[in-house]
Amino acid sequence: MLSCRRLLHDDGRGVAEALNESICISNGEPCQGLMVQGQLCVNIDPVGNAARWRRTQGQKIYSPLQLAFTVIPETDHSTVITPEFSSVIAGYELPPNIVIITLQELDDNNLLLRFAHIYEANEDAELSEVATINLENLFAHRKIDKVSELSLSANQLRSKMNTLKWKLESGFQMVENPVRGAPIQDGQFSIEIAPMEIRTLRIKFKNDE
Structure with a gap:
């Protein structure tokens, strides 16, 4: 999915000017809008199951694992031993939530x-x-x-x-005893x-x- 952020009028977000993200090349060609490529994910679930995909899968999309690599100086890669380490006890996993x-x-x-x-x-x-x-x-x-x-x-x-005690405007209701983890x-x-x-x-x- 491609999107272009260009506005004709100020959007009131603080810069006091219309948003015009563009690419200009100094060879006389006209400026073009800066295109941003994104990914649109659509999922269809039974009633009551949508949050599970949105929360768990969304976490994987927005915060994916980052891969890191290093240079191996040895020329004979067949003798390289890859070290492995895990701080977590074998078989233990964090709760999925x-x-x-x-x-x-x-x-x-x-x-x-x-x-x-x-x-x-x-x-x-x-x-x-x-x-x-x-x-x-x-x-x-x-x-x-x-x-x-x-x-x-x-x-x-x-x-x-x-802990501060907040005063709420009319029409809002505060949960008196929200669920909290035990001290x-x-x-x-x-x-x-x-x-x-x-x-x-x-x-x-x-x-x-």
Whole structure:
């Protein structure tokens, strides 16, 4: 699918001029609109199953795995041994409704980890349920010492946050008791994630002995 973003009038998005993405070649030829090629996906599902394809398959489309390659200096490629490594315990998989959105190595044996539940409440009969993740199964070769939950921006402990109470305009209704994953207890290495919830963790590993 090809699309061209060219407008005759300002769209009110802040640039105070009409959008005219074009390609101009300095040989006297007229400018042409900049064409952008995209992909349109269409899926037909029974009633009640559309969210499963849209959420799960959409995650694969918008956030595909990235392949990385390296140069092998040896001339005899038949003797090259490809190393393999997985931090996850063999046979363990994340629940299908959970994705990792941050995995960052910090200093002093700490790791920053964010999980997100990609389904809304009541969106799917099975995948809109609260999911449980065993963190020890994700790090087969390291021992977890402590798990702390942080704010979404990871700049403070969640337990120290001041939660705001919002006033809503007439016509809007707030869910009084939305489903949330249970708080993490000391010594607990599993975590619950509710629909549309993002949980940010700081995991401290024990020193290698």
